[in-house]
Amino acid sequence: MKNSPSTDEQLEMHRKMAVVRRLEERLGELHKAGKTRGPIHRCDGQEAVGVGATAVLGAGDFVTSTHRGHAHYIGKGVDIRGVAAEILGRATGTCGGRAGHMLIGDRDKGMIGGNAIVGGSIPAATGMALSIQVRRTADVAMCFFGDGAAQTGICHESMNIAGLWKLPVIFILEHNQFGLTVHHSVQSPVADLSIRAAGYAMPAEIVDGNDTVAMYRAAARAVERARRGEGPSLIEAKTYRMQGFSTSDMGGYQSAADLAEWSRRDPLAVSRRALLDAVGAERLDAVEAGAAGEVDAAVEEALAAPLPSFELFTRSSPYATAPEAV
């Protein structure tokens, strides 16, 4: 069983995290400049969870995500140019500007997709795992959800069904400490939600969500288990939301001490330290600069790209022989 990333894989994870970080920072700027629409949910500081877990997946595997999914999108291989253009509402976006940053889906990449109904990603991945089991392939479905979504009824229902039917699904609980603006201690009586897995006859582990290598190893174990037909796993990835709930969040409820502590454990810094001996600072600098350049180019390209033109979606017309739009 392969459960440790190679240096190249580790460097690629580092690069993807750098891409996501640069994207989040650029989106912060663009939002302030009034060039984005609606709220943006940044995942600064949580990049290692999505990038590390998706690094073990193949092309046939499926990922479902949340409203804070940029690291999941990039991790699963969705083109940064499509993502940037989608967030900027361009015709060249992954979904032609129809979806926006919370709902990006790329069927060809197995990323289907973002979901802004909190908890929605959990039954979504469970359903995909059911499809995989009925079709008898060795693929898996992986879902990301937060500690807020863990409190939904569908989280319980999905894990129960997945455990009951031994569905090939990996539940990645991206525990960033906050559901909306409310700390997890005000939302759940237990600090470690992974203890619930016992109730679903499912193995679980708590992982440092800011360490890509740890994420990679845990995900690899869970994915292998699922491919063997032994059923689902729960990975509780402890991390921290460095930015507010969204760009419309006024903040003020996160303590300075917590922010300083988690800043010290920034996943990019952790990754860089882990790779420094093996590849050297120069190459890491080059990778990070390349990632930043790639994002900047994607953003510039998106800003120059045409806005989409509206077309009525007639496939959902209420009339069998669609008259002109009513």
Next chain:
Amino acid sequence: MAMMRYAEALNRALREEMQRDSNVFLFGEDIARYGGVFKVTKGLMEEFGESRVRDTPISEQTLAAMAVTASMTGTRPVLEIMYADFMPLVLDALINQASIYEYLWPNVTMPFVLRTQGGGGAGAGAQHSKSLDSLVAHIPGIKVVAPVTPADAKGLLKSAIRDSQPVVFLEHKLLYNLRDEVPDDADFTVPIGKAKTVREGADISIFATSRMVLESQKAAELLAQDGISAEVIDLRTLRPLDLDAITASIAKTHHAVVVNEGWRFCGYAAELSATIMDFAFDDLDAPVARVTLPDMPVPYSEPLELAVLPNAARIADAARATLK
């Protein structure tokens, strides 16, 4: 052709489609070992195995969401929700999930069927007797069908399973024992989006859904005794609506009664009425009449329940009033 009950016709449709396509599978409460509360899925687990015919925990919200994504990833699930009254539990899956993805995401289809049954008349009380057609028919991207005859039940279910879009398949608890001729042909289907004129008439058009079609046919008999020639149209598909059938009939009769077993306010009958106004206003010689459940819970005791359910006499009364 073979004589069979409505429930058997559905069973036949499921069986034929499962034989035809190994990606078709069934899941829902009580459907596998027990064969379904209304015996629609009887014998199918034995024939197709436990992987393709699954009993589920009582988790409607999740089951529906799973149907959406299972259909998005290579299978054609048929989910049974035991009572239409439980549809509010699955609305997130339909409204926030199934309804949006074909539009948002390139190359995504969702060929799943959600079967359920509703309606009153069986003394099942306020939480097991409703017709919530309007809740689902309201949703863009979801098709809604409601067959009345065993043949239509078979043909429409087969079409629904083969459709690339989500289909909510509305059955009625009082229809399961209805017996009629059903084509044996494995290729027999009934197209979605086509209404059926079940009685031709010249004076007034009665547009009805589900079991109300049978009541409307009885109403037409009553009206005939008064010399009123009523046309009865079984909509069969609630969405997408067969607009041509509706406008053609009104162009002939200039009068319309719409009948639906759901609530009146913001109900399916209200939508039909508005649709008629949108597309046939200048053909109307009188306002469209609605015959529906009153806006209250379905009571339990027989005289109370019968007092709220639309029936032939009420439909006939509405027709007479419209023609005055």
Next chain:
Amino acid sequence: MTDITVVGAGGEYMESVVVVAWHKKKGESVKAGELVVTVETAKAATEIEAPVSGILSDIRAQIGEEVAIGTVLGTLSEDGADTAAPAVSAAQTAPPAAPPAAVPAEAYVAAAGGERINASPLARRVAASRGIDLAGLVASSPSGRIKLRDVDAVVAVPAERPVAGTTASASVSAGVSLTRRGSGEGTPFVFLHGFGADSFSWQPLLATLGVEVPAVLVDLPGHGRSPAMDGAGSLEGLAFAVARALAGAGIEQCHLVGHSLGGAVAIALAEAGRLAPLSLTLIAPAGLGPDIDGDFISGFCRATRAESLKPWLLRLFADPTIVTPGYVQAALNGRGDALRQAQAALAGRIFPDGTQAVEMRCALRRVAVPQKIIWGEGDRIIPMRHALGTGPQAGIHLLPNVGHMPHVEAAATVARLVLQNARSAG
């Protein structure tokens, strides 16, 4: 103040009436003897005339309301102006020469001037396409909404066409014989006889009506002076042939009176809109139910001799003394073998197997002009119960001790009813 009440009108066994129409609006002046309100009993519509001249100051019984006999329906107050016209009974009053517009007897109060006109979308569309001003229409529906039928009831009033001569003049128009009678001008009465009869069968009625009433007597194809015609072997075919003939004779507006088969033809004519009847009087009409005396039809068709014809003719009348040897001989002379065979063929299509194959009840309901149905209680050819279920518009008059031939057996009553019906159209 004078009350308008119903006192025993409409016949025996009557305890209450339903108000069908007010013909005057509140505040309108009314002359004594003028029609003010129509009420309906289980049997017939009754028209109530103003007992004195005055202003209709109060309407107490609303349309659709059921009121007991003797109830005050409304009141008339003195208007000061002394019109002082003597009361004139309906039967003595000649029909108005030229009705200004078709106003159904059961007219409901339409929107007053200046208000939005209440009309259905279809009525608006059709009225606009025909250039009809909705303001001139009166709603026939209790809702007060002008419907298609009200628009259809309107016809452009044609230039007055003098009816030729005071004596009878027969002509053949489009293969159908039309006989004009009467000296009076104005809207003619078109008479359609029954199966096996001909235009002569109206003689007793015409005698009662008097020569002032302009009449057009039709011989249906295959009857009397009209030969059988290709394409006139069905009810629609008969109606079409008659419509063409009347159009050819320049008759566009008329009062329709039909007996038996002629009644069904009259309904078909009115319904098809090929001519514009102002009123419809049906005497023991066909088309309102499946039953008919099949033995009579076949026996009558077979009969070639007085001996075989007489028993069937007897069945037509409640009073056997009408069927004199002379009457039988006249009937026999009235049709040659060719006509007899044509009639047999027609009966085979319209009354197959002793059943009325034509169903005109729906059509009758769509006809929006004043309607009366007159039936003999002793009718043995078509049961009088067919008069029931014809809808709320038709006034039904059941005549005791009368068979299938009310226009012969009770000519005076029928004449009065025909004129009353025509008058209510104006």
